[in-house]
Amino acid sequence: xxxxxxxxxxxxxxxxxxxxxxxxxxxKMPAWIEAPLHYVPIAVLTAIIIPEILIVDGSxxxxxxxxxxxxxxGIAILVALVTRNVxxxxxxxxxxxxxxxxxx
Numbered sequence: 001x002x003x004x005x006x007x008x009x010x011x012x013x014x015x016x017x018x019x020x021x022x023x024x025x026x027x028k029m030p031a032w033i034e035a036p037l038h039y040v041p042i043a044v045l046t047a048i049i050i051p052e053i054l055i056v057d058g059s060x061x062x063x064x065x066x067x068x069x070x071x072x073x074g075i076a077i078l079v080a081l082v083t084r085n086v087x088x089x090x091x092x093x094x095x096x097x098x099x100x101x102x103x104x
Contacts, residue, residue, distance in 0.1 A: 049073075068104065072097035 029037075053069045054060050061067040076093030083089070 068100040
């Protein structure tokens with residue numbers, strides 16, 4: 001039974017991937033589908049990043065003094081707004097967090 005489930009799951013996965021590359025099946029998506037998909041990366045990254053910033057040792061901590069990640073994230077947001085560069089944003093956030101942890 002498990003082999004049957006694995007084979008069916010593999011066929012479904014292959015068909016979804018193959019449909020994007022097959023020139024007979026692939027077509028331009030309608031605008032009403034494409035418009036909401038514009039917000040998917042923002043929503044997914046927010047859902048990944050916010051808990052990593054706010055949850056420390058299993059509890060939510062909003063104190064900037066106790067949670068240095070909030071201060072580092074704030075500086076990274078400012079760098080992102082000014083530079084519009086992903087690498088500069090990530091590097092500034094990491095460097096700020098490391099410096100805050102080392103100094104404080």
